[in-house]
Amino acid sequence: xxxKVKAEEMEEAVSQENISTEENGENxxxxxxxxTLTEEEELREDLAKEKDKFxxxxxxxxxxxxxxxxxxxxxxxxxxxxxxxxxxxVIDDFDRALKELAKSDDTEMFKGVExxxxxxxxxxxxxxxxEVVVKQGDAFDAEVHDAITQIAAPNKKLKGKIIDIIxxxxxxxxxxxxxxxxxxxx
Numbered sequence: 703x704x705x706k707v708k709a710e711e712m713e714e715a716v717s718q719e720n721i722s723t724e725e726n727g728e729n730x731x732x733x734x735x736x737x738t739l740t741e742e743e744e745l746r747e748d749l750a751k752e753k754d755k756f757x758x759x760x761x762x763x764x765x766x767x768x769x770x771x772x773x774x775x776x777x778x779x780x781x782x783x784x785x786x787x788x789x790x791x792v793i794d795d796f797d798r799a800l801k802e803l804a805k806s807d808d809t810e811m812f813k814g815v816e817x818x819x820x821x822x823x824x825x826x827x828x829x830x831x832x833e834v835v836v837k838q839g840d841a842f843d844a845e846v847h848d849a850i851t852q853i854a855a856p857n858k859k860l861k862g863k864i865i866d867i868i869x870x871x872x873x874x875x876x877x878x879x880x881x882x883x884x885x886x887x888x
Contacts, residue, residue, distance in 0.1 A: 779830065779875050786831055787879055790872060793822065797870075834871035836882045840864045846871075848881035855887030863887055 796819040803812040834846065842849065842864055850868050855861040864884045871882030 782829055783874055783879060786826060790880055830875050832873050834873055834882050836867055838864055842886040847884045849886055850883050851885050852888040853885060860887040
């Protein structure tokens with residue numbers, strides 16, 4: 703009987719080993735299933751991170767394009783600003799010459815100088831140059847006008863108003879490139 707008992711015990715041990723082996727196999731399958739889900743989740747997280755990174759980079763690039771486009775447009779608007787600013791004294795000289803030639807009897811010379819002056823002004827106007835319109839009696843605005851001096855107002859109506867214009871002002875587009883120099887009443 704001892705042999706029979708030993709044989710039964712061995713069979714029982716073998717069957718328990720088979721059962722535990724099957725359970726281990728199932729556990730390993732479950733663990734391997736969990737690891738693929740974890741791996742899949744990690745890949746999804748990585749994908750989400752890369753997608754976010756891509757979207758941010760794309761948005762940054764779009765902002766860069768808009769900014770450079772705006773800077774380029776501003777540059778085109780004021781590209782000739784230095785040249786135009788350097789020509790403003792020439793316009794002032796033409797104005798003074800026309801005033802003096804108007805006093806003389808030489809109408810042909812006056813017409814010739816006036817023609818050249820008009821042509822220069824029209825060319826600069828086509829490039830965006832505009833005169834800042836200022837008249838005597840206008841209210842003084844420190845943001846637009848450049849006060850050379852202030853004098854006692856001849857009457858109460860001219861107090862805080864422009865009395866004399868010394869030099870004309872000009873703007874290029876919306877930007878003032880030379881403020882009008884004025885005398886205003888105090």
